[in-house]
Amino acid sequence: MSQVPFPPTPPSSTPPLPSREPGADSVVAALRAAGCVFAEEEARLILTTARTPDEVTAMVARRVTGEPLELVVGWAEFGGLRVAVEPGVFVPRRRTEFLVGQALALAPDASVVVDLCCGSGAVGAALATALGPVELHAADIDPAAVRCARRNLAPFGGHVHPGDLFTALPAALRGRVDLLAANVPYVPTGEVALLPAEARDHEPRTALDGGPDGLDVLRRVAAGAAHWLAPGGRVLVETSAHQAPSALRAFTRAGLTARLIVDEDLPARVVIGTRAP
Template identity: 65%
Template sequence: MSLTPSLHTSDTSAISAASDASSAVVGRLRAAGCVFAEDEAELLVSAARTPAELSAMVERRADGFPLEHVLGWAEFCGLRIAVGPGVFVPRRRTEFLVHQAMPFVGASSVVLDLCCGSGAVGAALASGADGVELYAADIDPEAVRCARRNVAAVGGRVYEGDLYAPLPPTLRGRVDVLVVNAPYVPTDAIGLLPPEARDHEPRTALDGGADGLDIQRRVSREARQWLAPGGRMLVETSERQAECSVEAVARGGLAPTVVSCDELGATVVIGTRGDA
């Protein structure tokens, strides 16, 4: 007697149909130029609840929509971060910003995530320590709505407005860790970005002005007022722009250091407020 369960005809038909569907999705994505068609097909097939929904999702992806927008989420630091249409998708390199900030975040730390987008950075930091008091802000209403979904589980509060402007005044001088993923693409380089970014993500999350550092400079000018003594600001930048980012942080009265990760192509400037 065989101990191996037998498959009914209906079971084998379902498996065959699923395999055919997956193959068709892979073929459509390859034809659209998706480099990781097999991986994306697996995610789309597992996310779709009906064949019609799968077809619609595949067509959106083939039309150039970011995979994360099609799925409704992005993987970031082991978390599923909700992202909707028109919201900046958190990048893998930004995980380096989280890893650099994490050693400074302890129980009951006050964390501020500026230019928060989906709130991915703040959510990752708050989920890694107990009792974190998390605040976040962004100027884009869609990003704020998305961020509120992502930080709800860790009790974070998200404010809509320009940088520090919407924050409660009682937060001044209390922030232990300020994380900033401000836009740092120079205006003239926006057209060189992949279509997924330039066509489907908000310009305010990409355009950093003539040299890409306009927002960083504004953040740095006021950072010291919001940081607690010994508090730190961590800013994502690029290797090419690091020297100018360091200058902006120093002019804001913080002591700057630079850390980089070749594997992720990531650079972060850390500015520390002294006790004076």
């Protein structure tokens, strides 16, 4: 499911909530009054996810106050999968599917995969689904993300490690990683307050704030990646248009061959670093 647009400012009055046993029309009306652009689709997802009328009412109440739809229903669609998400965990963006697609095109036979800054583990799950049996590891500094990722990666035999970037990984992975995906935070600190409320108010700041220019975590990933990649292994990181030149320089300075792949329609930009064979 895509990130659903929500108005930048809340409505001036509290929208009506559906009755105790809400039907589709009352749910749509409540969501539309709250400013949900895709009210009919959101209502369908809520009504098919909720198990009781009381759950419908509670979900609608959460949504009309601005909570992301994915957190309300408890899952997000990513790479054809239904990925569990929980309050306090970063919601995977559909544009990040571009990073997954590039990784699979570059290394269709990868056998050791790492998902850094894994959040819900959506990237790791999508890669493992496409690649088949792999040795899958993921890491995140946020305990809520680690719990959620363990839930999503358990079907793939994935190992989820709590900690800060590479320090969380088992030493035995050094020099063995074929694919390293790092969905790092890259919003400059001064711009976090300008994010839509559903991200700013409901997602962990550690998953959004990339430091003064947004590249603090990316630089750390670039600096450490070569020690963990297998010969010819790749590291992929999402970035923005204005950050891309600096991101490329960070990878090059770390001794990696770097290039930028762009999809303007999403829009999405992925920096790919390759360790020499």
